[in-house]
Amino acid sequence: IRGVKTNIPFIENVVNHPIFVSGQATTTLIDTSKELFNFKRRRDRATKLLNLLGETIVNGNDQVKGRPVPVMDLPVIIPKYDHTHSLPKGTKDYLTKHGPEKFAQWTRNQKKLLVTDTTMRDAHQSLLAARMRSYDQLKVADAIAQRAGDLYSLECWGGATFDTSMRFLHENPFKRLRRLRERIPNICFQMLLRGANGVGYSNYPDNVIRGFIKHSAESGMDIFRVFDSLNYLPNLKVAMESIRKDTNSVCEATICYTGDILDDNRDKYTLQYYVNMAKELEQMGAHVLALKDMSGLCTPHAVFKLVKALRSEIAIPVHFHTHDSSGIAGASIIKAAEAGVDVVDLATASLSGLTSQPNLNSIVNALRGDKRDTGLDLQFLNELSIYWEAVRQFYGPFDTSPKFGSAEVYTHEMPGGQYTNLREQARALGLGARWPEVVRYYHEVNHLLGDIVKVTPSSKVVGDLAMFLLTKGVEPADLVNLEPGTAFPESVVDMLSGGLGQPKGGWPKAVQKVVLGDRKPFKGRPGARAEKVDLEAKRQEISKQFKREINNDDLFAYLMYPQVYTDLDKYIKQNGHARVLPTPAFFYGLKPGEEITVEIEEGKSLIVKLIYVSEPNEDGERTLTFELNGRARECVILDKSIKTESKKRAKADPANKMQVGAPIPAMVSSVAISVGQKVKKKDKLLVLEAMKMQTTVYALADGVIDKVEVQAGDQVDSKDLLVSLR
Structure with missing residues (x-):
């Protein structure tokens, strides 16, 4: 249905009304059917998707920003199949009919x-x-x-x-x-x-x-x-x-x-x-x-x-x-x-x-x-x-696996599933060009920890510690010489506290002492110590936070990754469901003249064509002209590359314990203090996050907060001044 914007919800209600559908409607239908004026809130999915495409076209997708667009010259050919044939019976059918015990016997x-x-x-x-x-x-x-x-x-x-x-x-x-x-x-x-x-x-x-x-x-x-x-x-x-x-x-x-x-x-x-x-x-x-x-x-x-x-x-x-x-x-x-x-x-x-x-x-x-x-x-x-x-x-841009097999894997023992993720993490931390050093550190950190089994999440901890030490310029063998209680990534502190369980032979005491400081490790099954979550109370809490009903998808995704799921919810509310976009458009946007088909639901598709991208106006905004199902549509996107020269952050003096610097390049996740607050040595000041690695920054001495140089969401480089004490 197309027409005057304000009339469309009304017309949709009319044509879907049971009396109208039955063919019995007369001119009195409007007078006698008040429900025709109950309008559902429109989702306006097309506008959200156009704005998302526009944002990608103008400012790029953060996942691939700064990397060359790959050559995509091979046609995507879906294998042929006869959709009129019934599906062949498979293992799922056997499992459903016979259950897991007989399924296992059948397998054997x-x-x-x-x-x-x-x-x-x-x-x-x-x-x-x-x-x-x-x-x-x-x-x-x-x-x-x-x-x-x-x-x-x-x-x-x-x-x-x-x-x-x-x-x-x-x-x-x-x-x-x-x-x-x-x-x-x-x-x-x-x-x-x-x-x-x-x-x-x-x-x-x-x-x-x-x-x-x-x-x-x-x-x-x-x-x-x-x-x-x-x-x-x-x-x-x-x-x-x-x-x-x-x-x-x-x-x-x-x-x-x-x-x-x-x-x-x-x-x-x-x-x-x-x-x-x-x-x-x-x-x-x-x-x-x-x-x-x-x-x-x-x-x-x-x-x-x-x-x-x-x-x-x-x-x-x-x-x-x-x-x-x-x-x-x-x-x-x-x-x-x-x-x-x-x-x-x-x-x-x-x-x-x-x-x-x-x-x-x-x-x-x-x-x-x-x-x-x-x-x-x-x-x-x-x-x-x-x-x-x-x-x-x-x-x-993500295809960064090695180009050939290597016997080096028998030395560094890095899981295959971790390799490209760790390389992405290294790139984000500015260590991409130092990948051979990252690999060496990974191997040495593993043996520093006692030669452990390495698979997520233990392998992630080895990678976190390796890159943390490399960023700080500390050789793995020298970790035991650091001051006990030095700030380490949260994942490292948690694992050596017993948060993932116990490895064969236990954790090296000297490493535990430096990483944990005064914190006491515990033994036994970590889950036995974790407090039971009231799932229904948590559901209500999340419902209030998101201002909507919470189903089990929401609940368990949130419980696994609270901040990630919160960010996802915010993204979908703002941009709609990006999953419907073809992959090249999702990552790289469109070029003028390029056309895509977007199926937003079964039987409902949008044909989107980019016509023109304007030069930025005085406010740094570009107007993008699209053709949506044959009709012109525009959206205005702020070009984030046009910005005033930003002030460089001061660096912390490593010899001055009243100045607290960033241990790694990262984003400020949260700030726990304010100006004028009294703190003691090892009090929590703020939390940094870089590619899923969280690091808590602590006070280096007793004092009073004089200046807080950052706020949540700020990006900082290694050694940038974060907090000053007096």
Whole structure:
């Protein structure tokens, strides 16, 4: 309906009125139907999206600002499928009919090698910093459902993608899961769950973890791969119990592999260590055992020996996950298959290799005719690879994985899923050109901490501490010489306090003393110390904050990431749902003359064409002229590149303890003090945040706050003066 703006809601009410629809309306309808004048608040989605596009065109998307626009010359070709055919029966159908116990037995009894496709989660997390949008996944979902029904599962959710989908892509992760489920109802979905850490970076109360698992299962999740970042099994107990009791899903409990079982000189993580852990997980109720080689350290001969031992000692299926950082993980997959592994993780060819998983297409071909033949349709997989290859172009600025496999991974042991994210973090902190130093620091910090299991969130802590020390110019070996209680990233303080649990052998006392200062560490399961959250009271609290009803999507996303979800809610209210924009337009905007189609809901599309971008006026504003469904529309955007010369911040004198400087380049997250306030040494002054790393800044001496040079939201460089005392 188009017409005079003020009349449109009225006309819509008339044409949708039951009497009008029935054909019985007369001229008295308006006089007798007061409900015609009850107007719903218009969402005006088109205007919001035009303003969002305009903002991107004029000022750029913060995610790719300052980086060259990638060449996007490959056409996006969706594999063909016959939509008139009924979907083939898949693993989801079997799980729904028979339940997780029989599903696990079926998995163990299969002669063929079963395959999980990681393209929609770990592959892009490892290669593209977890930036893949649901727009590109949904485009190909129907084809996957029709032609890849023999897959064991699709890993499509959890891990870092829960955070990044909200923080960077402005999407609701639960809605992403449900939309995929609607399109792919026949194949099991798999997620990565960080045990007591949920999909976050710290420990959550037990009832939050249970509620999150239950809601995730209700939203479409079938297989929960649950792990602990330190292999601290008490942290898995609550999640494993919840999966078994509160859902009809599969509990895939995980051993995280590190070290080298073939190296007699490395006796911390031995073959017997892993076998004992597998037995304990089976006793705790695991349906399936996952062997998670997150850094790609498990060489072909090592995995053969390990899988053989595991299969002979436990009765549940074994699912092998690795990364191809070394370049030889494909051989590890073949050897694992020879040893009898039940399921393996692989990625579609064009998003495989390097820090991602080994090549799905090549492994399928290599096993054709073998007793472990996967039975997957190689022709379809190749068509799917062509699609993902074209889509990968859009994410060029995040495609920072190494260009070749390297044996250096056996030294630094960095998880494949962390590599591109850490590189992004280093770039944001101004350390991009010093990447080799970041890698060295990462390796040395790991051994400083006692050679720990490294996977999110423990791996993130190693990365945080490495970059913190590099920024401060402190060698890892010299950390123990720092003054106890020196300001460290919050993640480091939390982990060494026992916030993530306990590593094998405990934490080095000398490091704990410097990082914690007077703070006392605790032992035992962190979740047992966390106070239970009153979920309904929290729901009401959030409802008041957001001024709307809060559903379980909102509740559990908020509980995992309060500030990130708050920012997402604000973004959507201001800009609408950015997920409907094609990916190139979302990241790079439009060029004059460029036209896109935006489907804002099923059956309702907008055709948007950029006509002209004006020069800035005296206020620095540009007028953008669009064509929206054939009609001219304008929006006015402030050009943020036109600004007055800003005053440079003063630097703190490191010799003067009455001047407090920024330890790292970051954004001021919060300020805890005000001018005139008395403070004591080690009192909290403010909190800085840089790429998910939070650092609390403390007073260096007793005194009175003389000046506060910053406020929340300010960007600061390393050593900038933040607070002066007198």
